[in-house]
Amino acid sequence: MRSTLIPLLLLLTPLAQAQAPLTVKIGSASPLSGTGAHQGKDIENGARMAIDDLNAKGVSIGGRKIQFVLQAEDDGADPKMGTAAAQKLVDDKVVAVVGHLNSGTTVPASKIYNSAGIPQISPAATTPLYTRQGYKTAFRVVASDSLVGKTLAAYAIRTLKAKKIAVIDDRTAFGQGLADEFTKGVKAVGGAQLVSRQFTNDKATDFNAILTQIRARQPDVIFYGGMDAVAGPMLKQMKALGINAKFVSGDGVCSEKLPQLAGDALGSDKVICVVAGGVSSAEEEKAAAAFAERYRQRYKIPLQTYAPYAYDATMVFAQAMQQANSTDPAKFLPALAKISYHGVTGDIAFDPSGDLRNAALTLYTYREGKQVKLQVVR
Template identity: 35%
Template sequence: MQCVARLLAALLALATLGAPVGATAQPRAPLPDRQETATLAIGFAGPLSGPSGGVGKSMQNGVQLALAEANRRGLRIGGKSWQLRLIAQDDRADPATAEFVARSLVQQQVIAVVGHWTSGTSLAAAPVYHRAGVIQVTPSAMSRRLTAMSYPRIFRTIPNNESLGRLAAGYAVDKLETRTIVTIDDRTPFGQGLAEQFARTASERGAQVVGRYSVSDKTSDFNAALLEARKLQPDLIFFGGLDWQAGVLAKSIRRLKLHARLMASPGTLGLPFLMRAGPDANGALVLEPGPPQDKMPGWKSFRQRYSENFDSDMDLYAVFAYEAAQAIIQGIRQAGSADPERIAEAMHRLRFEGVSGPVAFNEEGDLLQPSFTMYEVKDQRWQPVARFNGLPRQ
């Protein structure tokens, strides 16, 4: 009996070890689950410096706004709360830098990336994301080659350059009654592909493409091409390239006394072109994705939320960057998973109302029912002159 009593006393002592003197031993509270709130990294890649730095920063802000709103609303997957974290990288609108940036974002374990700004940078980065199983949603790269690669995790929230080229050419020939055309492109996948599609459609509609020229995407010297074009006396010059070059081109056209209208590429809408071209901008045209901002169903609310959060100008493409981030977030919610494969599958089934209108993707990741607006510079201000809904007929 004494042995039993000593054993019971020893067990009691072990049970109360560490309890304050005079206190009754209490069961230990479970340790907090350090993984109760987890983090998902979303990347942004675009030009945050250089001539296109303004539009890049505006797009980054659009992504940041979407993630912040999702975090405030709350995101739960598998019984855990998740926070979305943005990792932004500057690709300088340079394809070689874009590939390096893509590798960096993959190493930082992003599950998805909103980017890149140009088609050249997007095409350079796409294989890196594809091999790593990372989702890529571009809010601005229009080259048809991008989605034609048929990567299952690639999407875009704007139309491709084939549809834009066909519509722009149709407007030039049918509405403006253009008969002779010269194209100039910047040799990039975006600019060259757009100019080729424009020329092809214009020819099919009865216009004559009397000259085709290419320049470096970094040049501000259009003299050689324009001096040749002046001999041909075209009704219209179509430029496939970025906004800052389009501004220089507009001034060069007037300086060399060419009596031709300029139609520029998507991405030209905004202040940079107007500031570079000055009064020579008047009469210039550009076909841009989406309806006019004041006709976008969610524009007023988006503009207010953007201005409350960021002390910087808002470019048109901030809307499409916001929608790109929203598509990723909606995909996460519908998939109920942080696995990019399952998220991408859910994104192919998405149907939601974005700021600019309905957002849904086809099997290649292209926008299903895009809309377009033709703008013209009048009194040094961009004004909408025509709207189009749906894809043009082949």
């Protein structure tokens, strides 16, 4: 009996191995701890939704069924933690990375991914430096600060009719970079005076000194380069000091959590912010709303900002693998560079630098504690 079973098992084993799904790991890197954890978790959640959708659909590449797995790492919004997280993902042999959130972690991590030949799509980092390093592995599905700064400057001057503008940034690579681009935009558009440039940090809670100086200049608009965790308390202190200026910022502030962080200091039409991407047709609006509702039902919280971009980034990786008929980064990277994909956030295609072609931006405000879309700009 034994001599009969052994040959049979030997025949069955290769067949079982051939039919077993191939596990393909995609990495996710973002702050899962600290003040930006809600935004970082948003990225992980969006990527995980895409992974689950791909596995439910069933994807075969190279004649082999694929089982995608997400490996999420905490970068703490810190450059040192970010490079450590990047190296761990490389060592654990992920084939692609969705991340990071902050520009200050994205740029140093991108060097590690590039050296390993692993493609990276950031769903959030906006510093122009990221895609100006010449890395063929670096892509993003959001607009760069140069476009964001220019758009916000034009809106502040032409729509809000600002004559005097004050600028604050948190001294991070993201915050300072965005504030610099906004300042350039103000000078390029013309018609408004930059009356103050102040600095804080991404963990600060007391802004009375800089806001008191700004109040004396009586600005129509205060621009802030930074994240919502700081913007909320800053808005509260602006209200306490009687500063009625409009508050203008980028995607780091444009979150569902801002009303909680700012409380009644949020006001109505006081905050104007922008996020990358833009859907305008009724069909696209319906798809975006359906994604947001599906996210809410799954995680029991509203999506913040970056989940749709992380979702699309993950889907783009999968499509590139399918087009190349390979899960080898060296083989699907050329397909990724030429990708054309219509996602939750709109059309995705990259220029030679890895930036979005024909990038869209969506301007928002808040009314009665709710985020309200103003317009899509291309």
